Amino acid sequence: MSELIYKSAAQLSESLAKKEVSAREVTQAHLDQITKVDKAVHAFLFVDTEGALAQADQVDAARAKGETLGPLAGVPLALKDILAQEGIPTTCGSKILEGWRPPYSATVVKKLRAAGVVILGKTNMDEFAMGSSTENSAFGTTQNPWDLTRIPGGSGGGSAAALAAFEAPLAIGSDTGGSIRQPAAVTGTVGVKPTYGGVSRYGVIAYSSSLDQVGPCARTVLDTALLHEVIAGHDDYDATSINAPTPPVVAAAKRADVKGMKIGVIKELSGDGYESGVSERFEESLEILRSQGATIEMVSCPNFDYGLAAYYLIAPSEASSNLARFDAMRYGLRVGDDGSRSAEEVMSMTRAAGFGREVKRRIVLGTYALSAGYYDAYYGSAQKVRTLITQDFAKAFSSVDVLVSPTTPTVAFLIGAKSNDPVAMYLSDVATIPVNLAGVAAMSLPAGLSEGLPVGFQIIAPAMKDDRLYQVGAALERELAAKWGGVLTTKAPKLNSSAGA
């Protein structure tokens, strides 16, 4: 039944509902694929074989009894290791949490379980979601299934690689500056950062609380919408959760019609620094949308030029505060507690031993930006830029329905190419960051290949208009998939057990 792994979640949903296949068979097929290819890809940090099969059996039993099940009941999913799942190792890619099994589950995990989604395991990520390549994971780098010598993006490289390697049809990511969209772009998959507040952050290990947002990942736009609908919605346990109905994302993905829509091309997110192959695929996608009846116009968002700089002050500042909870007292690693040292000394030693280089770099940077004498010049100025970027978006959305840009300036780079140059690495997120600063919604979907590697197309919609992402994305995908003979991942290399071994 290995062909099961090449099906979309929507196709699996239909077969499961018709009882042509059982949730156990679907789950086993994906577990077999993980066994076969994950040595080479390293998308997973933990595979919950028994738990996944038990969840699948529960779904099969419920279906046999004639219970009403949601559309994704019995469909497997890969969960980013930033989400707490009760009793399952949750590391956030860090040594400081190695071996921790949370005593509770994130709201998103509870929603997935209630919908009958089968959680296969936890996926690799840059430590505390700080990075664009998974090279900052304390547990090794994930390889891009398209080319195992290249990065799968980050921080959610594990979730994106799991999709591209057909280890799961669905995945969960989190996006603080592009950690869902940039991995989606470089692996030829689809990823959505919902409107800030659209999905609960309860049980999601905090990096930068005013920017972090959990979102759905899949290989097709419709699958992404189906997952979006399961995880979104108001949560009493998250004080920043929006108390309003979730936008009709599944209906929008099915409508897939851009006739009469106004699409704005962001002038500042093109040109210098964008590879020619990336720009060419972007232009081709625009042409398709135009031929489908959309109006395309250029829009200027001048303050986006300051977005990257503002982000690398705001995110580390919030991180330096959020990561203070890793204090060696209540959970996680503790070193040096030999009776001779004070709590403060144990804390400093533990954080030195438990945090990796990039995390230390951002804690020091954030502490500096917030410290007396520098606060106004750095954090304060960055907050003002945030206002200006939000105003740029508001102005742009007063004349267009959605904004578009390439998701990333380049295709996947080689593992190791930027690991010693933090500023070069940070540039990977130049086109995705403004979205988080303003809290609006965005999607990345495949636009094609450049020299054999995937290129991402980014769509941005106003807050709580997430449905527009799916409406435009599904229209573009339909045309591109017709040209390619299936969605882009159909062209991904079929990995076998000997690859990379």
Next chain:
Amino acid sequence: MSRISNEEVARIAHLARLELSATEIAELAGEMEAILGAVARVQEAAKSDVVPTSHPLALVNVTRPDVVRPSLTPESALSGAPASEEDRFRVPQILGEEA
């Protein structure tokens, strides 16, 4: 961008309760200078009449009904503790006295 001294990095690291080796401090001083050099340009855009934004949502005083719900048992709450004693987290000495 002015030079960030090793002493400054050490002072900041202490504020963050992060023990760093001399090598790490020296490396970070150089990296901080490069990163701050790249991000300091926010100051060009941050005119005095711009109101700062700390958060994308303007929510205030979000509360939920004050209802008793099940919570973690002591055993469960302590399940990840590095050390515990008598249903409590055991921590190293917090005051400066001799052990």
